[in-house]
Amino acid sequence: MRLLFAGDLAEHFADLTLSMDRKPTKRPPPTYLCHLCFKKGHYIKDCPQARPKGEGLTPYQGKKRCFGEYKCPKCKRKWMSGNSWANMGQECIKCHINVYPHKQRPLEKPGGLDVSDQSKVHPQHLCEKCKILGYYCRRVQV
Numbered sequence: 001m002r003l004l005f006a007g008d009l010a011e012h013f014a015d016l017t018l019s020m021d022r023k024p025t026k027r028p029p030p031t032y033l034c035h036l037c038f039k040k041g042h043y044i045k046d047c048p049q050a051r052p053k054g055e056g057l058t059p060y061q062g063k064k065r066c067f068g069e070y071k072c073p074k075c076k077r078k079w080m081s082g083n084s085w086a087n088m089g090q091e092c093i094k095c096h097i098n099v100y101p102h103k104q105r106p107l108e109k110p111g112g113l114d115v116s117d118q119s120k121v122h123p124q125h126l127c128e129k130c131k132i133l134g135y136y137c138r139r140v141q142v
Contacts, residue, residue: 057087060104065138067108068101081135082107083122083129091126098128 024047034042037049044050060066068084071077072092081090081101091100122138124130129137 015089057089057100058104059101060084061086066104066106069103070101072097072099083127085129085137088128088132090128093123095127134142 009071025042026042028043032043033040033049035044037047042048044066055061058068060068063086065082066084068081068090070079070081070090070092072095072102074095074097075092077092077094079090084101084104087100091097092099122130122136124136127137
Protein backbone atom coordinates (compact mmCIF):
# COMPACT_ATOMS: atom_id res chain seq x y z
CA MET A 1 0.00 0.00 0.00
CA ARG A 2 1.35 3.42 -1.01
CA LEU A 3 1.33 6.32 1.45
CA LEU A 4 0.04 9.59 0.05
CA PHE A 5 1.67 12.83 1.09
CA ALA A 6 0.06 16.26 1.09
CA GLY A 7 1.71 17.15 -2.23
CA ASP A 8 0.44 13.93 -3.79
CA LEU A 9 -3.09 14.59 -2.51
CA ALA A 10 -3.08 18.14 -3.82
CA GLU A 11 -1.96 16.90 -7.24
CA HIS A 12 -4.54 14.09 -7.18
CA PHE A 13 -7.43 16.50 -6.42
CA ALA A 14 -6.20 19.42 -8.56
CA ASP A 15 -8.45 18.50 -11.47
CA LEU A 16 -11.55 18.14 -9.31
CA THR A 17 -13.62 21.28 -9.02
CA LEU A 18 -16.38 21.22 -6.49
CA SER A 19 -18.62 24.20 -6.35
CA MET A 20 -21.45 24.39 -3.86
CA ASP A 21 -22.81 27.71 -5.15
CA ARG A 22 -23.33 26.71 -8.79
CA LYS A 23 -26.75 25.15 -9.14
CA PRO A 24 -28.10 24.15 -12.52
CA THR A 25 -29.86 27.18 -13.98
CA LYS A 26 -33.60 26.82 -14.30
CA ARG A 27 -35.08 27.97 -17.61
CA PRO A 28 -37.76 30.66 -17.35
CA PRO A 29 -41.12 30.46 -19.13
CA PRO A 30 -40.91 31.35 -22.86
CA THR A 31 -42.64 34.71 -22.29
CA TYR A 32 -40.36 35.82 -19.42
CA LEU A 33 -38.16 38.86 -20.11
CA CYS A 34 -35.04 39.48 -18.04
CA HIS A 35 -35.62 42.74 -16.14
CA LEU A 36 -31.99 43.78 -16.61
CA CYS A 37 -31.24 43.29 -20.32
CA PHE A 38 -34.87 42.77 -21.50
CA LYS A 39 -34.01 39.56 -23.38
CA LYS A 40 -35.66 36.15 -23.16
CA GLY A 41 -34.03 32.88 -22.08
CA HIS A 42 -32.72 33.60 -18.57
CA TYR A 43 -33.75 35.03 -15.21
CA ILE A 44 -32.27 38.30 -13.93
CA LYS A 45 -30.04 36.40 -11.46
CA ASP A 46 -28.43 34.57 -14.42
CA CYS A 47 -28.12 37.64 -16.66
CA PRO A 48 -24.72 38.03 -18.35
CA GLN A 49 -25.03 41.80 -17.82
CA ALA A 50 -25.50 41.44 -14.05
CA ARG A 51 -22.86 43.12 -11.92
CA PRO A 52 -21.36 41.35 -8.94
CA LYS A 53 -23.36 41.93 -5.76
CA GLY A 54 -22.06 44.91 -3.85
CA GLU A 55 -20.70 46.70 -6.91
CA GLY A 56 -22.02 50.24 -6.98
CA LEU A 57 -23.31 52.43 -4.17
CA THR A 58 -27.01 51.75 -4.78
CA PRO A 59 -29.12 48.68 -5.61
CA TYR A 60 -30.18 50.14 -8.99
CA GLN A 61 -27.42 50.67 -11.56
CA GLY A 62 -29.39 51.94 -14.56
CA LYS A 63 -29.43 55.39 -16.14
CA LYS A 64 -33.05 56.37 -15.47
CA ARG A 65 -34.65 57.99 -12.46
CA CYS A 66 -36.35 55.61 -10.03
CA PHE A 67 -38.15 55.48 -6.68
CA GLY A 68 -35.85 55.19 -3.67
CA GLU A 69 -36.21 54.39 0.03
CA TYR A 70 -33.71 55.96 2.41
CA LYS A 71 -32.75 55.52 6.06
CA CYS A 72 -30.16 57.72 7.72
CA PRO A 73 -27.61 55.50 9.53
CA LYS A 74 -27.01 58.23 12.12
CA CYS A 75 -30.49 59.40 13.24
CA LYS A 76 -32.55 56.52 11.71
CA ARG A 77 -34.82 59.01 9.89
CA LYS A 78 -36.63 57.38 6.93
CA TRP A 79 -37.89 58.96 3.74
CA MET A 80 -38.85 58.09 0.16
CA SER A 81 -38.19 59.91 -3.07
CA GLY A 82 -39.32 59.70 -6.67
CA ASN A 83 -36.03 61.39 -7.59
CA SER A 84 -33.59 58.57 -6.89
CA TRP A 85 -30.66 57.75 -9.17
CA ALA A 86 -27.95 55.10 -9.45
CA ASN A 87 -24.94 55.79 -7.20
CA MET A 88 -26.43 59.07 -5.95
CA GLY A 89 -27.58 59.89 -2.45
CA GLN A 90 -29.73 62.47 -0.71
CA GLU A 91 -28.75 64.53 2.30
CA CYS A 92 -30.52 63.84 5.60
CA ILE A 93 -32.19 67.09 6.70
CA LYS A 94 -31.35 66.40 10.35
CA CYS A 95 -27.76 65.10 10.19
CA HIS A 96 -26.61 66.74 6.94
CA ILE A 97 -24.90 63.53 5.77
CA ASN A 98 -25.30 61.96 2.33
CA VAL A 99 -27.47 58.82 2.50
CA TYR A 100 -27.70 56.24 -0.29
CA PRO A 101 -31.02 54.44 -0.88
CA HIS A 102 -31.25 50.94 0.58
CA LYS A 103 -34.09 50.02 -1.78
CA GLN A 104 -34.86 51.22 -5.31
CA ARG A 105 -37.57 50.27 -7.77
CA PRO A 106 -38.96 51.55 -11.08
CA LEU A 107 -41.30 54.53 -10.98
CA GLU A 108 -44.95 53.50 -11.12
CA LYS A 109 -47.13 54.75 -13.93
CA PRO A 110 -49.74 57.34 -12.83
CA GLY A 111 -52.62 55.60 -11.08
CA GLY A 112 -50.43 53.49 -8.80
CA LEU A 113 -50.30 53.87 -5.02
CA ASP A 114 -46.84 55.43 -4.87
CA VAL A 115 -47.40 58.10 -7.53
CA SER A 116 -45.36 61.13 -6.55
CA ASP A 117 -47.20 64.31 -5.64
CA GLN A 118 -46.42 66.62 -8.57
CA SER A 119 -47.12 69.71 -6.43
CA LYS A 120 -44.41 68.69 -3.95
CA VAL A 121 -41.18 70.64 -4.50
CA HIS A 122 -38.00 68.57 -4.92
CA PRO A 123 -35.42 69.73 -2.34
CA GLN A 124 -32.54 70.27 -4.77
CA HIS A 125 -30.20 71.41 -1.98
CA LEU A 126 -30.41 67.87 -0.52
CA CYS A 127 -30.08 65.97 -3.81
CA GLU A 128 -26.57 64.80 -4.74
CA LYS A 129 -27.46 64.62 -8.45
CA CYS A 130 -28.81 68.22 -8.49
CA LYS A 131 -25.69 69.46 -6.68
CA ILE A 132 -23.36 67.71 -9.17
CA LEU A 133 -25.32 68.87 -12.23
CA GLY A 134 -25.78 72.40 -10.90
CA TYR A 135 -29.47 72.34 -11.84
CA TYR A 136 -32.71 70.40 -11.18
CA CYS A 137 -31.99 66.69 -11.83
CA ARG A 138 -35.27 66.18 -13.72
CA ARG A 139 -34.69 69.08 -16.10
CA VAL A 140 -34.32 67.79 -19.65
CA GLN A 141 -31.09 68.92 -21.30
CA VAL A 142 -31.44 69.87 -24.99
